[in-house]
Amino acid sequence: MNKLEKQSDLILKNNGLSVTSSRKKILEVFLSAETALEHQDIEKIVTQYDRVTIYRTLQTFLDKGIIHPIPTTDNSIKYAVCSETCVKTGHHHDNHVHFFCDKCGKTECLDDVAIPSVILPSGYDMHEINMVVNGTCKTCRA
Amino acid sequence: MNKLEKQSDLILKNNGLSVTSSRKKILEVFLSAETALEHQDIEKIVTQYDRVTIYRTLQTFLDKGIIHPIPTTDNSIKYAVCSETCVKTGHHHDNHVHFFCDKCGKTECLDDVAIPSVILPSGYDMHEINMVVNGTCKTCRA
């Protein structure tokens, strides 16, 4: 087992999931991806597994907090692996800005850009906060 | 024509759209809605028109900047009418925070809560910014 496989293996075990080849493979895809992925992307990369398996695996990863969803305006949900702390604590706390590139269509986590706090009108109770910036990414502008 | 109908009529004309009964009705639904709506919601309210017409109408409204999309993590896109200035200038500039209630599932525009600015890493070019807060809304908490 190489480093990536070991990491994938460990994450699954730490989350009380049985280690199956589909879960390992899909998780490895996420771990080595530089951008957020949607169901369709996974399906194209991991052709050896059934569509249904991919749906169920994504749902499992979501439930365990291994991946987090990134909101989009294009009838899809993109997912990215949660940060180390996020996976460890089990409590999802995704405090960074996401960037969607209008040119290449890729979404990435800007881990270094923290979401600024906002003050809600009284009566509103905040649980989670998401910030997505659209624009042109580093690669496409270069 | 009541006030709502007049307003709807005016918005369509100002945007160079022919005034058809479906467009008027759908726009009135948006104008009188307190929350953001997705395709499905419209379809349930406006049962007299074809599914396809609703898809096309939403697309037309989007193109003209009459409504704006709000990103979600549930494989849907919610829409809300743009603010006065937004419709007037034709240039979409949606600078407020959106709130999604985990209890009732409704999304609303917090027009009074401005999106704070963020500084992106160098190389990134920002065009648009979206902020969605999840939690419990005023009504559900009361």
Add this chain to the structure above:
DNA sequence: AAGCATTTTGCAACAAAGTTGCATTCATCG
């Protein structure tokens, strides 16, 4: 107000995305 050109609508057919039940296969643990 009537006719005409153009746009919009509804229908039908289709494509894509997501869900569910069930039998088979696989991972884990003793």
Add this chain to the structure above:
DNA sequence: CGATGAATGCAACTTTGTTGCAAAATGCTT
């Protein structure tokens, strides 16, 4: 290694979104 419970693949189905085309409605001109 064998038993047990979980995960997978398949099939069938539902929902969601798209496209082409004929019919209908809109707005313009007269």
